[in-house]
Amino acid sequence: MADTAASAAGSATGVARGRRPAVLPLLGRQFRYQNLLFWRNPFSAFFTIAFPLMFLLLFCSLQGGSRLTERGDIRFAQFFTPSILVFAAISATYVNLATSVAIARDDGILKRLRGTPMPGWLYVAGRVLHATFAAVLASVIMVAAGILLFHVKLFPHLLPAAVVTLLFGTLSFCALGLALAAVCPNGEAAPAMANFTWLPVAFISSIFYPLDNAPQWLQTLGGIFPVKHFAEAMQATFSPFTTGSGFRWHDLGVILLWAAGGTIVAVRKFQWEPRAANGGRRRRRRGA
Secondary structure, eight states: OHHHHHHHHHHHTOOOTTSOOOHHHHHHHHHHHHHHHHHHOHHHHIIIIIHHHHHHHHHHHHHTTOEEGGGTSEEHHHHHHHHHHHHHHHIIIIIHHHHHHHHHHHTTHHHHHHTSSSOHHHHHHHHHHHHHHHHHHHHHHHHHHHHHHHOOOOOGGGHHHHHHHHHHHHHHHHHHHHHHHHHOSOTTTHHHHHHHTTHHHHHTTTSSSOOTTSOHHHHHHHHHSHHHHHHHHHHHTTOTTOOTTOOOHHHHHHHHHHHHHHHHHHHHHOOSSOBOTTSSBOOOOTTO
8 A cells, every 4th residue: 555655656756857746736736636535435435425415314304394493493404504514524624534544653654755855744635625526516415415315405695605604624634633643652543533533522512403492501502613603604595595695704714713723733743664663753773
């Protein structure tokens, strides 16, 4: 696997000797390579697309026509479709990046890639670009299923806010996923850490059900994390009661703050070499 990744990166820099490789073609090849790896891994594709879609079909089939008095008597399907869209987007970015990058580091793939002529930042950019693509693809599938099966309505004047919110959210959780991969002690712990730091927060972030009538301490706790702000900003773009352009600037601001924090941690802590058992960088033996 490491040889394949390194050779792919090396071939991505295949230009005439003495000429500097163009950035966009290299980024495009990295994107195609990550896309190929994604679809060859059935578990990634399942938990990114099929798993959220299963939740959408199950919950909306059971109570899609019911009304939520907490949200102005809105239909449950109209509330839950953007919620599960957020669930799919975070799975495609935060969970997938944290897990795959940490495992690639432990397997020595990142170290081999670092030894190729391709700039390291370009590899990370290819990862982020593909994660964003997977999040957008999963979001489109969720919305299409909601419209076709459960009569979810779109509001044209709110679509720009929905697109901007989705992009802000996916980029923020890409940064947080890379940050978690950077601080994760090893690849084996990455899936557990990603799910432990994400799934409990999802239940207190108004994704599966609105928590408007929940205890104040629970609402305050959920408001600390970016998941709730991402979910509520997206839900507002699907609500018939939203006035104006639909941009929730407070929620978007919190999302950007978490993105900045995740970027700082990822840049400062990111490592290309596998870590030793104690979590530090493996050191070469003297005289090896």
